[in-house]
Amino acid sequence: MAAMAIAERDVARREGTGAALLDILANRRRAHAAADRVAVIVAHPDDETIGCGAQLHRLDNVTVVVATNGAPRDGEDALAHGYASRASYAAARERELCDALALANLPKSRIVEIGLSDQAAALHLADLVRAIHVLVAARDIRVVLTHAFEGGHPDHDATAFAVHAAAVLRRRRRQALDVIEMPFYHREDDGWMTQCFSRHLKQPATTVRLSPTEQRWKRRMLAAHTSQRATLSLFNAEFECFRLAPAYDFLSLPNGGELLYEAYDWGLAGERWLELSRAALGELDLADERWF
Template identity: 35%
Template sequence: MQPDFATRLASGERIEEPVAIVVAHPDDESLWLGTVLNRLSNATLIHLTDGAPRDMRDAARLGFDTRAAYASARARELDAALAALGAAPRRLAYRFVDQNLVFRVAELIERLRGDLAGMRAVITHPYEGGHPDHDAAALAVRAAFPGEVIEFACYHLADGERVFGRFWPDPHALEHSRLLGAEEQARVDEAIRAHATQQEVIGGWRPTEERWRRAPRYDFTAVPPPGAALYDGFGWALTSAEWRKRAASC
């Protein structure tokens, strides 16, 4: 019997079967999957948003006059990051507006159904209230793909702070991890630094290991497992309560 896909990711082996990686933003691939991308010989990397919110606060703070200019900068950063990782997956860019995915989730699910057909597994975000687009990715993948869904550890709220690179524990979801060697850490660091516009958010955090697990069953209409959403503290127009209302209407 073949081991589950999370176990295979943690083993460090090269994987030949077709696999999709579905991430919300340019930089998610570098932060959470930096060493995986060049071990997947037949990977499709799908970015759901262009990384640029309609609210121009982040863009203006970084010196961009338009949302399009900010999105273009993030696309260039992604190219540099993938080059640093030595990764050349097949790439699809849906280009939805950042922080807006849950409002387009029906369309998102329909597009994913076609693009995920025939995949051995899909790797994506957990539902944890870290970012509304992360949660929308988790919801849409589960709705679109009937096969094995694997999560990578991302970020969420714990003890009043943002926690990077850890799962909110689930007794029914066994975690698998792999320590990164020194060369791998250096390569991932270069990729993360390529996302220059995101350094204020990322700060000095760098992964020393990567974590995966088979996606547990979520109730996307319930409060995320940590009991609160990190992004409710950001002052964004979209709240977790509104997100759940939209998710319930899918």
């Protein structure tokens, strides 16, 4: 009886923590779990599906937050995808997001769109931190699933920065915010490496192998993002990876300084990232903070 009581206390203590959520994600026999205090915070419409699409229908009342509208400011992506304007492209990506999440039984009331332009999140780091901090407090979020800091896309890294900074601000109020991260893509051997964590950080990870039913489900969600069909063909629907986020130094470049986004015209280079992150940490009075 004493051992059972201790085990029950341990479960209660872990409830609402990142470690507890990882256990839930790894337990394929558990069909549903309460997730009122869980948020998935990502950079673009479709990142939620790439990172954890097969899990969303299991997480009851999860909140999904998207930092950008998926439409770069220069309008070239909009034209390339057949849209006459940035606004029409952004509207299409919003519809696709809602369609994909409807397949996971997620109502619009659980979707929050911050609305920054694609490729511009790093230019608004402090504002993004504040927006996430306010939302996390308002919804009493205890665990966030977000991007790894991996140098793949500047918006991904900006979103990771903002979530980690919001966690520090919560900790100042003696309120915990655990961070679970998901891999998207990074540079390795001069090319793309998708859906696995950078080799530069050795941190235990949980790989969830998806059942055939879950794979079909996730493929339907990916297909709902119709404008992104070419990009999404780079990702598979066989597994999803998660780990408790390590302590990052956001004043150093991720992935050993090998940045995939420097090979593309995505609005940022590593040197500029360092300038922007340093400025945001100073503005938020976080420059001297011990992050984790």
